[in-house]
Amino acid sequence: MISTRWQIIFCGILALILPRIEGNAISLDSSNFNDTISKNQVVLLNFYADWCRFSQMLSPIWDELATIVSKKFPEPGKAIIAKVDCEQQQEIASRYHITKYPTLKLLCNGQLVKKEYRGPRTAESMATFVEEQLKDPIIKIESLDDIKKAKEENKRTIFGYFDASGHSAQYQNLQKISQALKDDCKFVVGIGDIVKQLRPPGSAVVTFSGSASDEDDTFLGDLNTYAELLVWATDRCIPLVREITFGNAEELTEEGLPFLILFHDPVDDDSPKQYRAVIERELVDHKTKVNFLIADGIQFAHPLHHLGKSRSDLPLIAIDSFRHMYLFKDYSRINDAGVLRAFLDDLYSGKLHKEFHYGPTDEEQLSATIQQIAGERAGGEAVRRVTTPPESTFKKLGPSPNRYTLLQKEEL
Ligand SMILES: *[C@@H]1O[C@H](CO)[C@@H](O)[C@H](O)[C@H]1NC(C)=O
Numbered sequence: 001m002i003s004t005r006w007q008i009i010f011c012g013i014l015a016l017i018l019p020r021i022e023g024n025a026i027s028l029d030s031s032n033f034n035d036t037i038s039k040n041q042v043v044l045l046n047f048y049a050d051w052c053r054f055s056q057m058l059s060p061i062w063d064e065l066a067t068i069v070s071k072k073f074p075e076p077g078k079a080i081i082a083k084v085d086c087e088q089q090q091e092i093a094s095r096y097h098i099t100k101y102p103t104l105k106l107l108c109n110g111q112l113v114k115k116e117y118r119g120p121r122t123a124e125s126m127a128t129f130v131e132e133q134l135k136d137p138i139i140k141i142e143s144l145d146d147i148k149k150a151k152e153e154n155k156r157t158i159f160g161y162f163d164a165s166g167h168s169a170q171y172q173n174l175q176k177i178s179q180a181l182k183d184d185c186k187f188v189v190g191i192g193d194i195v196k197q198l199r200p201p202g203s204a205v206v207t208f209s210g211s212a213s214d215e216d217d218t219f220l221g222d223l224n225t226y227a228e229l230l231v232w233a234t235d236r237c238i239p240l241v242r243e244i245t246f247g248n249a250e251e252l253t254e255e256g257l258p259f260l261i262l263f264h265d266p267v268d269d270d271s272p273k274q275y276r277a278v279i280e281r282e283l284v285d286h287k288t289k290v291n292f293l294i295a296d297g298i299q300f301a302h303p304l305h306h307l308g309k310s311r312s313d314l315p316l317i318a319i320d321s322f323r324h325m326y327l328f329k330d331y332s333r334i335n336d337a338g339v340l341r342a343f344l345d346d347l348y349s350g351k352l353h354k355e356f357h358y359g360p361t362d363e364e365q366l367s368a369t370i371q372q373i374a375g376e377r378a379g380g381e382a383v384r385r386v387t388t389p390p391e392s393t394f395k396k397l398g399p400s401p402n403r404y405t406l407l408q409k410e411e412l
């Protein structure tokens with residue numbers, strides 16, 4: 001065994017040879033990746049490729065960031081600035097659906113946070129971002145009135161009622177989850193006697209509420225099991241069907257899944273309800289393959305126009321695969337069992353794509369195409385646009401050109 005004194009001398013020599021080693025971003029590979037992400041509250045990852053110019057530009061900034069963060073948060077288990085060489089670590093890169101370099105990902109307690117870092121790519125500003133991620137998102141209540149007030153805000157909120165030992169494993173599980181889901185839910189916690197009447201003696205309760213009028217939806221699993229609580233909380237905080245706006249379009253695009261979008265007239269509240277109901281009833285198992293979205297058809301008139309449609313055609317449903325847009329043929333059939341699922345299956349099987357290039361495969365579609373061709377002859381750009389697959393419009397709502405990522409997209 002080497003004595004401490006010799007270790008110090010040895011490290012001193014190393015420090016002379018490699019003066020910047022302790023500040024550098026930690027390189028992750030299959031041997032240390034899982035361990036690192038699960039043992040740290042915050043891991044900011046740079047997925048890079050050596051040949052990529054934008055990766056090379058980010059590299060010294062990333063090391064500088066690592067130096068700042070390791071000085072600010074030296075305790076183990078807090079924050080790690082790491083990097084993954086995507087050429088060498090293809091399994092990890094594909095697990096995170098990396099398609100462009102460099103891509104930055106934030107993990108909280110091993111859990112991928114959907115919201116990306118969007119600020120300037122300077123070491124100082126990214127260090128501030130890391131610091132924010134380390135703040136405890138849990139709001140502690142002072143009285144029962146605070147619970148009432150929180151519910152009245154009508155925001156997605158997870159409430160936790162614990163006994164006096166607020167640092168139990170159960171509490172810590174909720175705290176870990178709150179870090180990963182803080183952008184999607186509020187976390188409000190009461191500890192001790194104030195919340196006595198809201199939990200059985202000696203035990204804890206975790207419950208969700210989306211709006212003041214909702215019945216509380218209480219977690220019935222084991223609060224000691226992190227994974228179980230995480231699945232439950234994720235299902236509630238990140239809804240199956242989300243609204244797309246110009247504010248979140250870029251983020252949604254970055255999730256990388258094709259969009260199934262309902263375009264509706266803002267005065268029409270019924271079709272979003274209908275659409276949600278069909279998805280909840282029939283398509284829950286598709287949520288890892290597609291993003292279910294609702295769009296205001298007036299705000300998003302541009303993609304509609306692309307499909308040869310306008311306000312008077314609403315509501316309608318389309319897929320944007322980031323290559324093309326495909327129109328769901330007949331909105332009035334939305335409630336027919338299996339029809340929307342068949343539309344999605346046609347996307348996965350490539351049938352939608354093939355049809356647009358080689359023509360329809362069944363009679364009903366054939367007659368529709370004949371009508372379209374007739375319409376096209378009668379003249380009209382709009383109709384022509386429908387016969388060939390309109391290009392994706394949401395792809396263009398992706399990252400703005402002043403980010404490295406998009407520049408890289410064009411290079412690839
Ligand atoms: C790391 O975790 C992933 C996902 O949980 C798993 O598929 C993979 O086999 C793990 N790798 C190692 C080396 O343990």
